[in-house]
Amino acid sequence: MLLVGSRDSCYFQFKALGRFNGLIHAVGCRRGGVSQRPFATLNLSCTVGDTPDAVMRNRRRWRRLTGGGTHIYARQSHGTAIAVIGPEAARCGPWIKTVPMPADALITDVPGIRLLIQTADCQAVVLVDPQRRVVANVHCGWRGSVANIIGRTVARMTAEFGCDPGRMTAAIGPSLGPCCAEFVNHEKELPMQFRAFRTHGVHFDFWRISQDQLATAGLGRDRVHTAGICTRCNLDLFFSYRAAHRTGRFATLIGLETI
Numbered sequence: 001m002l003l004v005g006s007r008d009s010c011y012f013q014f015k016a017l018g019r020f021n022g023l024i025h026a027v028g029c030r031r032g033g034v035s036q037r038p039f040a041t042l043n044l045s046c047t048v049g050d051t052p053d054a055v056m057r058n059r060r061r062w063r064r065l066t067g068g069g070t071h072i073y074a075r076q077s078h079g080t081a082i083a084v085i086g087p088e089a090a091r092c093g094p095w096i097k098t099v100p101m102p103a104d105a106l107i108t109d110v111p112g113i114r115l116l117i118q119t120a121d122c123q124a125v126v127l128v129d130p131q132r133r134v135v136a137n138v139h140c141g142w143r144g145s146v147a148n149i150i151g152r153t154v155a156r157m158t159a160e161f162g163c164d165p166g167r168m169t170a171a172i173g174p175s176l177g178p179c180c181a182e183f184v185n186h187e188k189e190l191p192m193q194f195r196a197f198r199t200h201g202v203h204f205d206f207w208r209i210s211q212d213q214l215a216t217a218g219l220g221r222d223r224v225h226t227a228g229i230c231t232r233c234n235l236d237l238f239f240s241y242r243a244a245h246r247t248g249r250f251a252t253l254i255g256l257e258t259i
Contacts, residue, residue: 028250033058043248077102078143104139114255120239123175124252129163154217165218177230178205
């Protein structure tokens with residue numbers, strides 16, 4: 001397993017990202033919050049039916065547990081919009097914010113800012129260029145995979161910040177695995193090229209799809225890391241929409257510190 005941390009803790013970390021100085025990251029789980037069923041307990045989403053008070057208490061707790069900073073949540077819509085978060089976001093409170101417009105990928109080069117993506121089967125894909133000191137966090141469900149939001153984000157980092165995909169590292173968080181990624185209507189929903197990633201029956205390996213898209217975007221395959229943890233198979237640790245439908249969302253976080 002590429003994640004480190006106790007099963008009793010509120011978050012995990014990628015071993016591969018631990019070698020970068022000044023990089024802050026955390027892969028959350030469903031434990032350690034105040035929400036009641038079916039959102040028990042560390043639900044960080046305010047759009048799934050949980051009480052606003054519980055969500056805000058959870059977000060404050062999550063911020064404290066992960067070391068503070070300015071937490072920026074994406075307004076996720078399964079689209080392809082990418083938001084670049086500039087220094088103005090860190091100049092004043094509140095320290096927990098949501099981008100005003102829909103966006104499924106966040107990019108920043110500003111120390112002190114934490115980019116957060118919420119998931120419950122979709123992938124959170126974090127990207128880092130350690131030389132340019134730029135990070136991104138991408139929400140990638142099957143619609144995002146079809147639209148190649150991962151490749152779009154790498155291209156935006158390259159165009160706007162001068163990042164080099166060849167020196168970038170990526171990590172794919174806990175998400176729906178090939179064991180549970182069943183697509184009965186795949187002929188309508190998924191493009192023909194995705195059939196190369198079909199595993200058995202109507203199941204698909206979206207971890208490999210993301211790995212392939214990252215490689216196509218220019219990242220070396222040895223720089224792409226996957227948690228390899230299926231959310232639906234680990235309901236004690238993670239929320240899963242496929243398993244429960246009405247459920248919470250955990251978060252993956254990445255950011256920079258001043259070094």
